[in-house]
Amino acid sequence: MxxxxxxxxxxxxxxxxxxxxxxxxxxxxxxxxxxxxxxxxxxxxxxxxxxxxxxxxxxxxxxxxxxxxxxxxxxxxxxxxxxxxxxFNRGFVRVAVRGWEPTFRVLGERAATDDVIPARTDPAAVARGCTDIARRSPATIAAIAARIAADPVPGTTLDLGCADGGRLQAIGALAPDERLAGVDIEAGVIADARARLAAGDLAGRFRLLAGSVQPGDGPPPWLDDDLRENVTTAMTFFLLHQLASDGGGIAAVLGAWTDWFPNLRRLVVGDVMLSSGEGWHEQPWFAPTFEIYHELTGVRIWRDEEYRDAYTSLGWRVAERHDGDHPIVVTSVLER
Ligand SMILES: C[S@@+](CC[C@H](N)C(=O)[O-])C[C@H]1O[C@@H](n2cnc3c(N)ncnc32)[C@H](O)[C@@H]1O
The missing domain is CATH 1.10.10.10 (Winged helix-like DNA-binding domain superfamily/Winged helix DNA-binding domain)
Structure with a gap:
């Protein structure tokens, strides 16, 4: 037996x-x-x-x-x-092995008393791993940049949860008249990004700010008149699922962002979707690790239809969808 x-x-x-x-x-x-x-x-x-x-x-x-x-x-x-x-997949390896190690390390101890382990990461490892994941899809970045560069009047592209600013840097190189801004909650990651970008060609077009992009009761402290008036493209990568879990769903977060930026023409959302499949090996690789990590931190992973329903409810149309990079990673360019 x-x-x-x-x-x-x-x-x-x-x-x-x-x-x-x-x-x-x-x-x-x-x-x-x-x-x-x-x-x-x-x-x-x-x-x-x-x-x-x-x-x-x-x-x-x-x-x-x-x-x-x-x-x-x-x-x-x-x-x-x-x-x-x-x-090719070294970014996922870095995120899982170094970025999320602090959560897995305390699981046994915390499981005796707690329901979840709120966001315990190595932020620099997560930032670098995510940027590596972004850089391996140059066609997606180029497609986003081409839309931005084709706007009749240049604006400001803002990355919400920008980490080390890697995506903004790549877009800035391809959209030469666009101004670039990034906000991230990790002040240390922003300080490192500022130092790295200070000497580069894009320095005069870049603003990097530390703060939270989670919608709250009122506008966030970092949202000044320049950003309110000039942000025309708002992007967010690998963060919306987390904010939506804490903040009343996908539409609630996107709706608040849309209110912050009255001149917004475009939203770009890159995120990881819930995969189907039961056991470890019925899911695409990295999905079990991703889903287990998020269950431990109390963060929901959302289904593709839930993203689409939220876009439709807010009047955004999917102008482009990029989903060839990994079975559970989707980037949508939304316009209205
Ligand atoms: C998984 S990483 C993705 C980084 C980057 N967007 C990318 O895809 O390359 C999530 C990022 O969001 C940041 N973050 C988490 N909560 C945030 C919040 N409430 N406001 C702003 N940034 C936040 C983290 O510090 C981290 O840099």
């Missing part, structure tokens, strides 16, 4: 002990190689890396052992076909 039960549950879960033990190590190696800039170089640049220190050689050999790098006779390493997928 005992044997049968064990066999059944192991088969049902389809995650085996070796996955459990080797997976976390492999994920740490992926983040370490990313800290060295290897994945970007291997994917987009030179196509190979040459380890420069003993530790780098150990790391490269470990990545070879797991099947993601292949050694060449000259001492360099290249991506294998499996390695291409890892390099």
């Amino acid at each position: 005992t044997t049968e039960t064990t066999t059944q549950s192991t088969t049902g879960a389809r995650l085996r002990l070796p996955d459990l033990l080797e997976g976390p190590t492999a994920a740490q190696l992926v983040v370490a190689a990313d800290d060295l800039g290897w994945w970007a170089r291997l994917l987009n640049g030179a196509g190979s890396v040459v380890p420069a220190t003993r530790l780098q050689r150990s790391l490269a050999r470990a990545l070879e052992r797991v099947g993601w790098l292949a050694a060449a006779p000259d001492g360099s390493f290249r991506l294998t076909p499996d390695g291409v997928e890892i390099a």
Whole structure:
């Protein structure tokens, strides 16, 4: 009886002990190689890396052992076909392994008394991982920028929950007359982004502000006359599901934002949708981790129809939809 039960549950879960033990190590190696800039170089640049220190050689050999790098006779390493997928998805790995680690770490202790673990993240890791996820879809960014650049009169594009400003930077490069603004609740992330962008070409067109974009009783303190009058495109990525959970649903949040910016022409919403499927392996990869993390933090993940119903109820039409990046990631460009 005992044997049968064990066999059944192991088969049902389809995650085996070796996955459990080797997976976390492999994920740490992926983040370490990313800290060295290897994945970007291997994917987009030179196509190979040459380890420069003993530790780098150990790391490269470990990545070879797991099947993601292949050694060449000259001492360099290249991506294998499996390695291409890892390099492409390194942002998800960083978010899950470093960004959400503080939540998973305290789960056992908090579960004795609490219902949820409110937003315990490493904000810098989440910001960097999300920007990597954004950068891997240049066609989506280019399509958004093309619409903005085609507006008869340039305006201000505001990113709500902008993290390190990576998306604004990419859009600014393609829409040269647009002004750019970003707001994020993490003051440290905003300070780092300001420092990084201060010396760049876009510095004169950029405003970065620390504050919350969660609708409350009145306008938020960061909303000054310049933003109220000039914001014509408002964007938000990977944040609306969270704000909607705390703030009365998707339409309530988008409706408040629409009130803040009377001259808004366009809303861009990128977010992660609830996937279908029961067990771990009936869902697209990353969906179980994403959904489990959000259940622990008390944040709802919303269905595609719930986003669409909210857009329609507020009079926004989906002018463009980009959903080829990952099965549960959708970006919609809304106009009215
Ligand atoms: C998952 S990250 C997405 C970052 C970025 N939008 C992207 O997609 O690359 C969510 C971001 O929203 C920020 N955030 C969370 N709650 C917020 C709030 N109430 N107001 C403003 N920003 C918030 C976090 O600090 C974090 O940078």
